[in-house]
Amino acid sequence: MSSSEFLPRGLVRQTAPVVETASDSGYGGSEGVPEAMGEILAGNGGNETNRAQWASNVQQLYYNQNRVALGRSINRTVETLKEFQQMNAKWPAHYPSVRQSEPEHTIHRSNTSNVIDLTREAPRPGTIRRAATTVDDIEAPTTPAAEPRLVTPQIAQDFNVLKLDLKLGALHQNALVHSLEKGSVASLLDGKISQSIKHLHALRERIDDTASKVLVTGDLNAGKSTFCNALLRKKVLPEDQQPCTSIFCEVLDARENNDVEEVHALHKDTPYKKNDESTYDVYTLDQLEDLVIDQEKYAQVKIYIEDVRTIDQSLLRNGVVDIALIDAPGLNLDSIKTTAVFARQEEIDVVVFVVSAENHFTLSAKEFIWNAANEKAYIFIVVNRFDNIRDKERCKRMILDQVASLSPRTRQDASELVHFVSSNAVLDGQDQAKMADFDKLEASLRTFVLEKRARSKLAPAKTYLLNLLEDLHSLGDVNREVTEQELERIRHELENLRPQYEAAIKTRSQVSDDLDKSVEETCGTVYKDTRKTLGMTISKMDEKPVVAYDGLINALSYAEATRAALLAKIQGAVIACEEAARKRTISGVGAINALGLLHLNGDYVEKTFRPELMFNRKRDALARTVQTDIDIFDFFDFDHQEKIAGFGMSFSVAAAVGGHFLGIGSWIDALWKTTSFLGPRTTKKLLVPVILAAAGAGLFIVASDIPNAVPRKMAKKIRKQLEDIDYIHGNAERIAREVRKVLTYPADELKNSFARNVEKKGRETEDLKKSLAESEVARKWFSNLVREVEGISKGVHGVDLEGGPVKA
Numbered sequence: 001m002s003s004s005e006f007l008p009r010g011l012v013r014q015t016a017p018v019v020e021t022a023s024d025s026g027y028g029g030s031e032g033v034p035e036a037m038g039e040i041l042a043g044n045g046g047n048e049t050n051r052a053q054w055a056s057n058v059q060q061l062y063y064n065q066n067r068v069a070l071g072r073s074i075n076r077t078v079e080t081l082k083e084f085q086q087m088n089a090k091w092p093a094h095y096p097s098v099r100q101s102e103p104e105h106t107i108h109r110s111n112t113s114n115v116i117d118l119t120r121e122a123p124r125p126g127t128i129r130r131a132a133t134t135v136d137d138i139e140a141p142t143t144p145a146a147e148p149r150l151v152t153p154q155i156a157q158d159f160n161v162l163k164l165d166l167k168l169g170a171l172h173q174n175a176l177v178h179s180l181e182k183g184s185v186a187s188l189l190d191g192k193i194s195q196s197i198k199h200l201h202a203l204r205e206r207i208d209d210t211a212s213k214v215l216v217t218g219d220l221n222a223g224k225s226t227f228c229n230a231l232l233r234k235k236v237l238p239e240d241q242q243p244c245t246s247i248f249c250e251v252l253d254a255r256e257n258n259d260v261e262e263v264h265a266l267h268k269d270t271p272y273k274k275n276d277e278s279t280y281d282v283y284t285l286d287q288l289e290d291l292v293i294d295q296e297k298y299a300q301v302k303i304y305i306e307d308v309r310t311i312d313q314s315l316l317r318n319g320v321v322d323i324a325l326i327d328a329p330g331l332n333l334d335s336i337k338t339t340a341v342f343a344r345q346e347e348i349d350v351v352v353f354v355v356s357a358e359n360h361f362t363l364s365a366k367e368f369i370w371n372a373a374n375e376k377a378y379i380f381i382v383v384n385r386f387d388n389i390r391d392k393e394r395c396k397r398m399i400l401d402q403v404a405s406l407s408p409r410t411r412q413d414a415s416e417l418v419h420f421v422s423s424n425a426v427l428d429g430q431d432q433a434k435m436a437d438f439d440k441l442e443a444s445l446r447t448f449v450l451e452k453r454a455r456s457k458l459a460p461a462k463t464y465l466l467n468l469l470e471d472l473h474s475l476g477d478v479n480r481e482v483t484e485q486e487l488e489r490i491r492h493e494l495e496n497l498r499p500q501y502e503a504a505i506k507t508r509s510q511v512s513d514d515l516d517k518s519v520e521e522t523c524g525t526v527y528k529d530t531r532k533t534l535g536m537t538i539s540k541m542d543e544k545p546v547v548a549y550d551g552l553i554n555a556l557s558y559a560e561a562t563r564a565a566l567l568a569k570i571q572g573a574v575i576a577c578e579e580a581a582r583k584r585t586i587s588g589v590g591a592i593n594a595l596g597l598l599h600l601n602g603d604y605v606e607k608t609f610r611p612e613l614m615f616n617r618k619r620d621a622l623a624r625t626v627q628t629d630i631d632i633f634d635f636f637d638f639d640h641q642e643k644i645a646g647f648g649m650s651f652s653v654a655a656a657v658g659g660h661f662l663g664i665g666s667w668i669d670a671l672w673k674t675t676s677f678l679g680p681r682t683t684k685k686l687l688v689p690v691i692l693a694a695a696g697a698g699l700f701i702v703a704s705d706i707p708n709a710v711p712r713k714m715a716k717k718i719r720k721q722l723e724d725i726d727y728i729h730g731n732a733e734r735i736a737r738e739v740r741k742v743l744t745y746p747a748d749e750l751k752n753s754f755a756r757n758v759e760k761k762g763r764e765t766e767d768l769k770k771s772l773a774e775s776e777v778a779r780k781w782f783s784n785l786v787r788e789v790e791g792i793s794k795g796v797h798g799v800d801l802e803g804g805p806v807k808a
């Protein structure tokens with residue numbers, strides 16, 4: 001396709017109805033006949049009837065060629081549209097949009113309806129997005145990205161067939177904005193495409209339909225029914241001086257009804273199906289008069305009649321095309337609308353307007369022709385009841401002047417399109433002049449119907465196809481551009497993401513190792529420090545006086561207080577160790593959080609940590625653990641006294657308590673040696689006082705050592721018990737375990753965050769790769785679409801509505 005077929009946009013758009021050139025008489029019946037065919041025709045003996053027959057056959061041949069070509073183009077377009085729908089479901093197509101110009105970002109509506117104009121021209125370029133709309137911008141007026149070359153307001157405005165009209169309806173604006181996500185716009189487009197496919201099927205049916213409909217309309221009593229009967233050479237439709245036709249009477253060849261002459265009265269609101277008698281009531285031709293006069297029950301009848309004329313004479317049975325004549329009710333205020341609507345219906349190929357020569361064009365007649373002129377450039381005008389006119393030339397002049405103002409093109413071809421006749425003279429066939437006028441009218445009407453049929457049947461399909469293909473071309477172009485941008489964007493994002501992903505994997509394993517190491521180190525240090533502190537405390541707990549000694553009388557309470565003080569010292573050391581561990585934990589958690597924030601930034605949520613909750617469940621119940629009952633021996637430390645006082649001391653204590661303890665042997669030995677030295681007698685005399693003195697001295701020494709002995713003995717006893725329960729290790733283990741527990745939670749969380757981060761980046765990478773593949777497919781598809789559309793368009797452009805051969 002050459003660029004001029006699409007650009008500049010709008011210049012080549014076909015509009016219905018097709019505008020004929022001034023030189024087109026509307027009778028190009030033989031213009032498309034090739035030279036060779038012309039020679040054949042010329043050599044045919046010059047018989048006028050035969051020539052006309054040949055010409056119309058050739059025209060029919062070309063018409064069929066064009067019809068087939070258009071049919072194929074419709075099929076290809078339908079296939080393309082269906083593929084578009086599939087593509088649109090997978091890869092929502094971009095619909096070109098234009099950003100709103102209003103600073104307050106209001107939705108622009110047309111004055112007459114709640115239609116949002118998505119394609120409104122605006123000074124600011126819009127952000128390009130797939131299946132995006134301007135309404136997206138209403139909520140988020142962000143800085144627009146550069147708009148692609150092809151998305152211009154001009155293109156957006158030029159959308160015709162596939163233009164999306166968004167009706168607000170009951171939707172609140174926010175809801176509407178919400179509903180206009182890319183999927184929604186894609187589904188709107190999908191709906192438009194479905195409508196388009198449906199319309200193409202209808203057009204296909206229409207171009208395949210061999211029948212042509214001729215609507216005969218005009219003022220009341222103008223003689224429409226009489227004119228139809230004259231065409232049929234048979235009195236079929238009731239004629240009356242009073243208004244009589246109250247419904248549409250469609251006259252068809254009885255061959256279409258198995259050669260049976262009858263009337264089908266169509267039920268209102270039920271589509272007519274010839275083979276389904278439930279859709280109509282059957283009447284005989286004789287009943288027609290009663291049926292059409294003042295009819296309320298039916299709005300339309302189909303009259304099947306036998307046409308007795310030969311194919312070159314008959315209009316209904318002309319051998320080329322099946323024609324149906326529709327006799328419409330006379331125009332009046334009630335039915336003008338109906339008739340105008342009927343005339344606009346695409347199945348009407350030709351409008352024949354019957355005007356009474358006596359009345360000229362009434363207001364209702366003028367209104368009808370003005371309305372019909374929107375759809376039909378030419379109208380066939382029958383000025384009837386001409387026999388009643390005395391000054392015929394004046395009448396002709398006046399009527400032609402009126403035609404000129406109503407339908408200039410019809411006036412230009414007045415000799416073929418405006419006929420002054422007397423229909424009532426045809427059936428009796430007496431007046432040769434009037435018959436000749438009517439024959440001329442008939443010949444013109446036949447050619448007009450045949451030729452206009454080509455236009456009226458093929459033009460809508462051609463026009464619609466060209467407009468649709470142009471829209472598809474725009475969509476293809478824009479989306480190809482969008483896919484290319486998308487591909488570039490995705491490749492760029494992938495390039496950025498790849499090193500991030502690799503770094504995330506590396507950091508995850510490194511940080512994970514570091515975290516494990518750091519937690520282990522902290523716990524190890526806490527364990528060691530706790531062991532050291534508790535060991536020192538326990539070994540030196542009795543070094544300094546723990547409580548004040550209040551004399552022998554209070555020795556027992558002294559012992560109790562000493563025991564409590566020693567346990568409190570150990571307890572204090574435990575608490576100090578816990579406090580030190582807490583501090584280490586605080587800094588450990590802080591370090592973990594800092595690591596998270598450093599590497600994961602916003603993706604890491606700092607863990608809240610409450611250090612005061614540490615160690616509050618398993619308080620060390622030392623007093624319950626260490627069972628230290630106080631007994632008498634806790635007050636005496638013979639080992640210690642022996643070490644520091646030697647023999648004398650040992651002796652006294654040993655004697656006092658009956659030689660139970662360590663050192664008694666040496667004391668007796670010493671006593672024996674003294675006795676030997678003093679001699680038996682002296683010994684005997686001295687023995688008792690000495691013993692008493694020694695005992696007294698011993699008791700004194702022992703009593704005076706209680707303040708020292710008690711702490712030592714208690715400490716010794718406690719130490720022994722703590723050793724038995726492996727107290728130092730147990731506590732160090734407990735504190736380190738608590739620290740580990742506290743540190744493990746944020747550390748694991750951080751590891752999970754890293755894992756999630758890696759996973760996220762992996763997912764992003766996969767998604768991008770998927771989008772890349774999809775966009776790649778979409779780019780190819782839209783490129784193919786553009787090529788395919790150009791191919792179809794070329795074929796459609798080649799269809800010549802004048803009936804000439806299909807141009808390649």
Ligand SMILES: Nc1nc2c(ncn2[C@@H]2O[C@H](COP(=O)(O)OP(=O)(O)OP(=O)(O)O)[C@@H](O)[C@H]2O)c(=O)[nH]1
Pocket residue numbers: 219220221222223224225226227238239240241242243244245246328329330331384385386387388421422423424425
């Ligand atoms: N003099 C004369 N009378 C005609 C001619 N054509 C029809 N008439 C008469 O005009 C009257 C109305 O004719 P119809 O054919 O019923 O007119 P119509 O336009 O179909 O009428 P409605 O369907 O009621 O709108 C009848 O009495 C016809 O005989 C004609 O050419 N000359």
